[in-house]
Amino acid sequence: MTTTDLTDDSIIRFVRGVRLQHDRVRERWIIQAPERAFIPDPIAAEVLKLVDGTRTLGQIVSELATRFAAPVDVIGHDVHVMVSDLITRQVLVA
Amino acid sequence: MTETILSPMSLLAELTHRCPLQCPYCSNPIALEPRRNELPTQDWISVLDQAAEMGVLQVHFSGGEPMSRPDLPDLIRHAVGLGLYTNLITSGVLLNEKTFPALVEAGLDHVQLSFQDIDTANAEHVGGMKGAQARKMEAARLVVADGMPLTLNFVIYRENAARVPQMLEAAVEMGARRVEIAHTQYYGWGLANRAALMPTAQQLEQTTQAVEAAREKYTGRLAIDYVTPDYYADRPKPCMGGWGRRFINISPSGRVLPCHAAETIPNVAFPDVRHDTLAHIWRDSPLFTMFRGTDWMPQPCRSCDQREKDWGGCRCQALALAGDAAATDPVCSRAPDHERVVRVLETLPAEPPPFRYRRYTRATDEVG
Numbered sequence: 001m002t003t004t005d006l007t008d009d010s011i012i013r014f015v016r017g018v019r020l021q022h023d024r025v026r027e028r029w030i031i032q033a034p035e036r037a038f039i040p041d042p043i044a045a046e047v048l049k050l051v052d053g054t055r056t057l058g059q060i061v062s063e064l065a066t067r068f069a070a071p072v073d074v075i076g077h078d079v080h081v082m083v084s085d086l087i088t089r090q091v092l093v094a
Numbered sequence: 095m096t097e098t099i100l101s102p103m104s105l106l107a108e109l110t111h112r113c114p115l116q117c118p119y120c121s122n123p124i125a126l127e128p129r130r131n132e133l134p135t136q137d138w139i140s141v142l143d144q145a146a147e148m149g150v151l152q153v154h155f156s157g158g159e160p161m162s163r164p165d166l167p168d169l170i171r172h173a174v175g176l177g178l179y180t181n182l183i184t185s186g187v188l189l190n191e192k193t194f195p196a197l198v199e200a201g202l203d204h205v206q207l208s209f210q211d212i213d214t215a216n217a218e219h220v221g222g223m224k225g226a227q228a229r230k231m232e233a234a235r236l237v238v239a240d241g242m243p244l245t246l247n248f249v250i251y252r253e254n255a256a257r258v259p260q261m262l263e264a265a266v267e268m269g270a271r272r273v274e275i276a277h278t279q280y281y282g283w284g285l286a287n288r289a290a291l292m293p294t295a296q297q298l299e300q301t302t303q304a305v306e307a308a309r310e311k312y313t314g315r316l317a318i319d320y321v322t323p324d325y326y327a328d329r330p331k332p333c334m335g336g337w338g339r340r341f342i343n344i345s346p347s348g349r350v351l352p353c354h355a356a357e358t359i360p361n362v363a364f365p366d367v368r369h370d371t372l373a374h375i376w377r378d379s380p381l382f383t384m385f386r387g388t389d390w391m392p393q394p395c396r397s398c399d400q401r402e403k404d405w406g407g408c409r410c411q412a413l414a415l416a417g418d419a420a421a422t423d424p425v426c427s428r429a430p431d432h433e434r435v436v437r438v439l440e441t442l443p444a445e446p447p448p449f450r451y452r453r454y455t456r457a458t459d460e461v462g
Contacts, residue, residue, distance in 0.1 A: 015243070015271075016242065016243060017243035017271075021151075021177065023149070023151065025101050025148070026101065026149060030151065032151065032152070032203075034181070034204040034206075034243045034245055034272055035152070035154075035206065035245065035272070036152075037103065037151050037152060037179070087314070088314045089317075090271055090272075090314070090317060
């Protein structure tokens with residue numbers, strides 16, 4: 001599936017071999033991936049914490065909208081762009 | 095000035111120097127460690143425990159051929175239990191349907207599989223093993239069929255540089271997620287074979303163009319890591335991200351090193367996991383502190399605006415080319431010894447000389 005096919009009904013998963021992990025020594029979240037570790041920005045970390053292989057993109061957006069008391073359409077756009085980018089970077093798959 | 099000591103991110107566990115292949119650019123030292131000197135399983139388990147405690151995030155099981163060690167699945171399982179990301183760096187010639195399931199079951203996260211070339215005849219000439227290419231192709235098939243992420247590693251040198259486009263195409267066909275197009279680094283065996291391996295400036299330009307074209311063509315399907323031969327650069331590479339900043343290498347016999355070539359550094363004791371803790375070695379050993387940060391730097395590094403970007407380049411290269419591990423890396427155009435690098439490139443032979451293959455000397459041990 002390409003990023004242009006991404007919809008609110010798309011179930012978002014981590015690609016096999018990629019995971020979000022808490023780095024307790026440095027007290028931050030990291031993305032563990034083949035031969036590299038990325039540091040997600042704080043917003044990306046909040047999104048990735050909701051990626052569990054069962055939630056859809058729409059459900060992730062609505063949970064974030066509730067948690068941060070923000071409009072769904074604003075958050076929805078930003079999350080869509082972020083998830084698309086992480087699909088291109090082989091972190092997530094839809 | 096007191097240097098900030100960061101926690102290490104990455105551990106390269108060189109489980110053995112034994113390997114069925116004999117590649118003349120091998121990153122192992124010229125003096126290979128015989129089997130009888132290899133750390134036993136329980137020492138590696140302790141290394142993994144200590145590394146995780148210190149903040150290491152990823153462990154790369156390497157060699158030699160790490161699959162020569164029958165305890166590899168146990169070490170992977172232990173590392174996975176500690177939350178470490180586990181990577182197997184392998185030639186693939188021992189990875190088959192009998193051996194792979196135990197690695198999957200242990201929780202291995204990723205495989206990096208090396209190829210000597212995409213052309214079978216030349217690949218087997220360089221690796222020195224008949225039938226290796228078919229075994230590697232089968233290894234790639236098994237990893238991809240399992241769904242585990244696969245990175246292919248192609249070391250680039252004079253004879254295979256023209257085939258980078260075919261390597262990249264093959265990587266996509268084989269289902270690899272990542273590929274490393276890595277020009278030979280000239281240490282140890284690579285340095286001994288430099289005249290046979292070093293590409294021309296024109297070849298380097300062609301490989302760079304092939305990589306750029308493929309990055310565009312395969313966006314989102316294949317990530318390409320590209321490593322150039324720094325002899326052609328104006329500025330040195332930030333070797334290991336800086337000495338003693340991110341990276342720990344453990345040799346098969348338990349020596350703790352800031353990089354895999356550091357055993358060439360003279361006049362310093364090599365710390366050993368059998369005699370000291372990893373944390374103490376990392377923080378305080380003379381080997382790890384001698385080139386950490388910027389205090390050790392000579393001019394022009396000391397006052398250079400790049401000093402905390404490239405960290406003075408590579409200490410082993412400074413030793414190999416300038417005869418002094420504390421010199422500015424001679425690949426830097428500002429280095430007093432830069433002329434030596436220029437001379438190497440200007441005097442490349444028209445015909446590459448024969449390889450000096452990676453082998454144990456008779457006095458040490460057999461290849462197993």
